[in-house]
Amino acid sequence: MSSLIGLGCFTIACFLAALTGAWFRPGEWYEQLKKPRWRPPNWLFAPVWTVLYLMIAVAGWLVWREVGVAGARLPLAVYALQLILNAAWTPLFFGLHRPDLGFVDIVLVWLSIVATIIVFYPIHFGAALLLLPYLIWVTFATALNFAVWRRNLAMV
Secondary structure, three states: OHHHHHHHHHHHHHHHHHHHHHHOOOHHHHHHOOOOOOOOOHHHHHHHHHHHHHHHHHHHHHHHHHHHHHHOHHHHHHHHHHHHHHHHHHHHHHHOOOHHHHHHHHHHHHHHHHHHHHHHOOOOHHHHHHOHHHHHHHHHHHHHHHHHHHHOOOOO
């Protein structure tokens, strides 16, 4: 039972990070920006992020289940940091209309995901693997953020 409660806590933490996406919507400002042709349609982001957040939650839960909080203080701290940085991107980019600050943040998100994978790997290989799609998506999102920023320097 405590294992299921733990999974629930990790899932809640991930979806709390996702809530910034509900509070800070792209809106008209974003629609007016010049975007690269390779940008996915807006409708794709919510389902992709839903799956990714579930994978992130399961990854954290697997590490916690394997060694507990005491055995994974650093890995879970790095995990929490990547969630906080992830949650910060939407208010920076969409809330403040600052693709430049969004880019700085998303680079930090990318680095924190890599760090999370590195510290999860020795504890639970599967947990580290679950974070790879997240890393791939954030790599793509970083390129997209940079492209939008560069195409719209005069607007920001």
